[in-house]
Amino acid sequence: MGIMTVNGIIAKSELGVTSPHEHALIDISNQYPGDRTPGSLGWDGKVSREHYDRLMADPYALRDNLMLDDEETAINEVAKFAAAGGRSFVDVTTPCIGRNVRFLKRLAERTNLNVVAACGFYTADAHPKRIAKMSMEEIADELTNELMTGIGGTGVRAGIIGEIGTSQKLYDEEVKVLRAAAVAHRRTGAPVMVHLNPWARHALRVIDILEADGVSADRICLCHLDVLLNSDDMRAVLDRGAYLEFDNFGKEFTSGSAYGRFPSDEERMEVLYQLLDAGYAEKLLLACDVCLKNLLTIHGGPGYAHVVTDIAQMIRKDRSDAEKLLSTLLIENPARYLDNPLLA
Numbered sequence: 001m002g003i004m005t006v007n008g009i010i011a012k013s014e015l016g017v018t019s020p021h022e023h024a025l026i027d028i029s030n031q032y033p034g035d036r037t038p039g040s041l042g043w044d045g046k047v048s049r050e051h052y053d054r055l056m057a058d059p060y061a062l063r064d065n066l067m068l069d070d071e072e073t074a075i076n077e078v079a080k081f082a083a084a085g086g087r088s089f090v091d092v093t094t095p096c097i098g099r100n101v102r103f104l105k106r107l108a109e110r111t112n113l114n115v116v117a118a119c120g121f122y123t124a125d126a127h128p129k130r131i132a133k134m135s136m137e138e139i140a141d142e143l144t145n146e147l148m149t150g151i152g153g154t155g156v157r158a159g160i161i162g163e164i165g166t167s168q169k170l171y172d173e174e175v176k177v178l179r180a181a182a183v184a185h186r187r188t189g190a191p192v193m194v195h196l197n198p199w200a201r202h203a204l205r206v207i208d209i210l211e212a213d214g215v216s217a218d219r220i221c222l223c224h225l226d227v228l229l230n231s232d233d234m235r236a237v238l239d240r241g242a243y244l245e246f247d248n249f250g251k252e253f254t255s256g257s258a259y260g261r262f263p264s265d266e267e268r269m270e271v272l273y274q275l276l277d278a279g280y281a282e283k284l285l286l287a288c289d290v291c292l293k294n295l296l297t298i299h300g301g302p303g304y305a306h307v308v309t310d311i312a313q314m315i316r317k318d319r320s321d322a323e324k325l326l327s328t329l330l331i332e333n334p335a336r337y338l339d340n341p342l343l344a
Contacts, residue, residue, distance in 0.1 A: 004116065019081060023289070025074055090115075093118060117151065119142075136180045139180035143161060168197045191338060
């Protein structure tokens, strides 16, 4: 048993306060929906404080906002999570959206954090062309190799499968990757994390697909269900035994995308408290999922420490059982989910 980090296996007792879903570097600029004319503000404009209000209304307004691409900035920003008491940082960036495991090694060294790297493939629109030609078994072999041997000759092994991407429409290629993730899980014991399109309702279908290929629900984490905040959907996922992640704290976008706005942190907390009071505390994970420049503190955003500072303080203010809850949500649950029974 243990957890694979970029520096090797650690015991789950060493994990400490954990953010189970973050991105130090990422490129999701393929999702930019606006004017692609060279020289236009949306295509070539750079994120700065003067654009903060605009980007908090619509984070997709600038292509540059969809890229975390400066290593020194990333180290400085993640270090604020460490300074706030964070101990472990799970970077679920996949290779098709900018994974850089050599950088993750440097990040671990510079911040003294346990850093976990990921393997897998994001949404179909970000898949490398080769995925369409690969069989499910071939994809599973690639994931297995990155979990067991290492990524790209670095010797760094992935410690989590995902975030595996699913879109508003669940594409056949995404199902193929999900099934490959299940095979890799059976071979290696690594937990599986799935990106759900925030406005789609595929959660139960994803669980069905993974369970049919041999993944126990308690090894699955489903992400981004705190955007629609449909408590019935959430309870259905939790009743199946999967982990459910509140991972959009700090994203209070009034427009957000063509689909609609993001809820406020206060709205998220209201539903989180309902689930806690209903007895689901041991299946909930909390994260910020920083994946946009305007979420960085350098640009006026809440940063990677938002959960362990601001959200934790909200819980302390609202709940008499705050310290027990925080230990459950930030330490015990991620340790239980990430712990791999097949690691020696």
